[in-house]
Amino acid sequence: MTDLKLLTISGSLRKGSYNRKLLAEAVRAFGQAEVIEADLNLPLYDGDLEDAEGIPESVQTLVDQIKAADAVVISSPEYNKGISGVLKNALDWISRVPGSAFKNKPTVVMSANAGRTGGETGQYMVIHCLVPHQAEMLPGPTLCVATAGDEFDENDRLLNERYLKVLNTRMTALRDRVS
Secondary structure (H helix, E strand, C coil): CCCCEEEEEECCCCCCCHHHHHHHHHHHHHCCCEEEECCCCCCCCCHHHHHHHCCCHHHHHHHHHHHHCCEEEEECCEECCEECHHHHHHHHHHHCCCCCCCCCCEEEEEEECCCCCCCHHHHHHHHHHHHHHCCEECCCCCCEECCHHHCECCCCCECCHHHHHHHHHHHHHHHHHHC
16 A cells, blocks of 8 residues: 555654654655644644634644544654643644544654653653543554764764664554554
8 A cells, every 4th residue: 555644743843853853764664655744833722712713723734634644653852751842732632623533543652852761751641641532552662762962864864773673663563554
């Protein structure tokens, strides 16, 4: 199947973030697919805003992208031992749209961080926050790219063979799940 749709979600808004670089590597490892990059530059969740204006168009677009995707890959940094604010905000908004966009959606979570644990605590928190969304979390080895500033070359390619092996294992499993 060559017409697979893969949605990538970065928990960092920064264009040059380590997690965007890791997602680019994940896309290469996944293989041929239509790749959609989610935009988490959403308004802060506010019940009063929702009551007054409904679901923002940008949130509905994200929900539609999740629903249309065959698989989702999320890569997010750890901020202060937790999930990034933009990713948590997106998950909060997504939960307000009827239809459970992530329900049974094959999903892989990974992280890249400047610290020595590679965002492990934040990654577990992302997985925990996906539980009420009923995403189908693919089991497998955890991918936490530590000291990420040293792990990508000048072309933003991942250097560490151990990380690449885990990444390839995860993306092969994801592709096999949706093919």
